[in-house]
Structure formats: C-alpha cells, structure tokens
Amino acid sequence: MGIAYPIAKVKGESADRIYGVKGFPSAALVDASGRVIWSGHPSSVPRGEIEKALEGTAFLPRLEGKAYKKVDKLIVSREYGKAHAEVLKGLQKDSADETLQGAQVSIEALLEKMQGAANAAVEGQDFGVALDTYSQIEKLFKGHEAAKLAKADAKAVEKNPAAKDEIAAWKKMVKADETQFEGDFEKAGKLYAAIAKKYPETKSGERAQAFLSRHHM
Amino acid sequence: MKLLGLALALGAVLSGPRAAKVEVGDLAPEIYGEWYLSDASSLEEVRGRVILLDFWRTW
Incomplete structure (x- = not known):
C-alpha cells in the first residue's frame, strides 16, 4: 500500500479526548520543541506554518554516495x-x-x-x-x-546571580511540562499555578501563566 | 525526512464529559498506543521533528 508514515493505534478515548478531536478527519501540527502550533482539518494544514516549523529543527541534510x-x-x-x-x-x-x-x-x-x-x-x-x-x-x-x-x-x-530565580522556575517548569505531556492537565495546571505565583517576574512564570490563561484556569 | 506524518487510528467513542484538552501552544501530549511502521513508539522519541498528527478512527 505504500504507507510511509507511522501509525499509532490507540484504544479507548484517551487520545481524542486529550487532543480535543471532535470529528474525523482531524489533524494537529507539532513543532520541534513538541508544541502544538496548529490544529484543524487536514485539508487546511497551513504550509507556511510547516515551513516555519521545519526551520526550527536541528536536522542536517543527508549525504548521498x-x-x-x-x-x-x-x-x-x-x-x-x-x-x-x-x-x-x-x-x-x-x-x-x-x-x-x-x-x-x-x-x-x-x-x-x-x-x-x-x-x-x-x-x-x-x-x-x-x-x-x-x-x-x-x-x-x-x-x-x-x-x-x-x-x-x-x-x-x-x-549568574541574576539567573537564580529564572533557573529555579525553569526547573519546576520542566516538571510541569512533563506532567502535561503525560496528559494530566489538572495536575499540570496546579504546578503551573504554583510557578506563576512564586515566580511571576520570570519567563517561566509568564509561560506558566500563559498555560493557565489558555485553559481558563 | 524532517516532517513526520503520524496517522492515529482511534477506536474510540466520542462521548463523556470533556476534560481539559490541548490548546495551541501546549505540549503535544504523549500518544499511548501500539505504534506501527515506525522505529519510534512514542512522541517523546520523535521530539525534535516536525510532526503532523492525523487523527482517524475505526468504526
């Protein structure tokens, strides 16, 4: 059949629930950092977004011969x-x-x-x-x-003393991101809220707050 | 190949209460399932690539 892409078979409703799939077909675009940058109908995947995302990858061209x-x-x-x-x-x-x-x-x-x-x-x-x-x-x-x-x-x-809070917040952020990656949004939300509260002046704090805003938490 | 297509066959019924779901800007949550036609068997392993998730299901 010439299928040249991986297929994942998922039982139950875990994946469609987490990804908010309401109908089929449905698609999402993920960038090199693992973040969702677009979701919608596969017939309208934005080409520009794909190219922009590809520029962010750390891959080198293969050598033939x-x-x-x-x-x-x-x-x-x-x-x-x-x-x-x-x-x-x-x-x-x-x-x-x-x-x-x-x-x-x-x-x-x-x-x-x-x-x-x-x-x-x-x-x-x-x-x-x-x-x-x-x-x-x-x-x-x-x-x-x-x-x-x-x-x-x-x-x-x-x-660097100026980096102390930022790094502390970042380390907590990595943990919260892992929790979110595992699909536990509720627990992740709590972790993000703690980061946003404790480190509001940091970039990680801002990102944690952005997550909370996106999810109306 | 930088762009990796991933088709997802979801054998699921779309019902039940809607819990928190992924939004643009979030990390794409792990896909727990059986992976075919792939060296990788998790999204974690293909981090660094641009991935198109194509959701499909069997009825």
Missing part, C-alpha cells in the same frame, strides 16, 4: 561534532569536494544558529531556555570545541 557513508551515518545519529571532524578530514584529502564543502557549511550554520539562539536567550534573560539550548549544543556537537564552550557558557549562566 558511498564515499560519504561514514559522515552520513554520523548525521543520521545526530553526532554533528564527529560528523564535522570527519568532513574536515575528508576536505584535507580533497579540498575541492563540493559535497563535503556543502556539509561543512550546513553543520557550521546549524551550530551558529544554535549558539545565536542560546546567546539571544541569555541577552533576553531567558536563562532556562539558554541552558536548554546549551545542553542541546553539548549533546549534538560532542567532540567539537563548541561543546566545551557551551558547557562553560552554561556554567556561567548557572553562576
């Missing part, structure tokens, strides 16, 4: 630091290899984008998001100088 098998494997397993080292090694042998040149550009562009996002979060005092982004850089670029830098930058954020 036998010669690039090793790099491609690293890209698929999202070991971008190692992939980058492998690309540079290949370019030392053949600096005119356009495929490797392209790979170098895209790996470095992604790294720059993530570093830019982390730094912008620090600038905007959004320290939880900054820590999260640094930890993603550390993970994806393990073995690369950037991972060490990200680790050091994260440490500096953690030590």
Whole structure:
C-alpha cells in the first residue's frame, strides 16, 4: 500500500479526548520543541506554518554516495561534532569536494544558529531556555570545541546571580511540562499555578501563566 | 525526512464529559498506543521533528 508514515493505534478515548478531536478527519501540527502550533482539518494544514516549523529543527541534510557513508551515518545519529571532524578530514584529502564543502557549511550554520539562539536567550534573560539550548549544543556537537564552550557558557549562566530565580522556575517548569505531556492537565495546571505565583517576574512564570490563561484556569 | 506524518487510528467513542484538552501552544501530549511502521513508539522519541498528527478512527 505504500504507507510511509507511522501509525499509532490507540484504544479507548484517551487520545481524542486529550487532543480535543471532535470529528474525523482531524489533524494537529507539532513543532520541534513538541508544541502544538496548529490544529484543524487536514485539508487546511497551513504550509507556511510547516515551513516555519521545519526551520526550527536541528536536522542536517543527508549525504548521498558511498564515499560519504561514514559522515552520513554520523548525521543520521545526530553526532554533528564527529560528523564535522570527519568532513574536515575528508576536505584535507580533497579540498575541492563540493559535497563535503556543502556539509561543512550546513553543520557550521546549524551550530551558529544554535549558539545565536542560546546567546539571544541569555541577552533576553531567558536563562532556562539558554541552558536548554546549551545542553542541546553539548549533546549534538560532542567532540567539537563548541561543546566545551557551551558547557562553560552554561556554567556561567548557572553562576549568574541574576539567573537564580529564572533557573529555579525553569526547573519546576520542566516538571510541569512533563506532567502535561503525560496528559494530566489538572495536575499540570496546579504546578503551573504554583510557578506563576512564586515566580511571576520570570519567563517561566509568564509561560506558566500563559498555560493557565489558555485553559481558563 | 524532517516532517513526520503520524496517522492515529482511534477506536474510540466520542462521548463523556470533556476534560481539559490541548490548546495551541501546549505540549503535544504523549500518544499511548501500539505504534506501527515506525522505529519510534512514542512522541517523546520523535521530539525534535516536525510532526503532523492525523487523527482517524475505526468504526
């Protein structure tokens, strides 16, 4: 039949209740951070939203061809630091290899984008998001100088006295998000309410409040 | 493939009281069920990708 997408079979009404599905067909679009960015009829999925969401993913283009098998494997397993080292090694042998040149550009562009996002979060005092982004850089670029830098930058954020409340709120936020992800909106709502109350001046507090407002809690 | 389509076959009857449900801006709650044609078996495992959830059901 050529079905090229996963299918999940769900018994009972858990999924449609949680997702608020009122009729079929029905669809929802989820971005790279796991957030619902649109829901509605599948015939009207907004193309622009999809493209915007795709720009927010940390995926690199695959490399085709036998010669690039090793790099491609690293890209698929999202070991971008190692992939980058492998690309540079290949370019030392053949600096005119356009495929490797392209790979170098895209790996470095992604790294720059993530570093830019982390730094912008620090600038905007959004320290939880900054820590999260640094930890993603550390993970994806393990073995690369950037991972060490990200680790050091994260440490500096953690030590910053101005970040104390924000980080405390963020940690509670992660827990509340997990609860929400598991589908327990009621319990999550209580956790968000506590965050909004205790840390109203933080970004996490604002996000917690936004959840409560969305759900009229 | 960055965009991952996920079809959901819901063998459910739409009835009963409406509890809290997901709104745009929320985290997409986990889909607990049997996953087919997929290496992953949870939304958690495909975090980082853009996902289109396509709800369907068997009558």
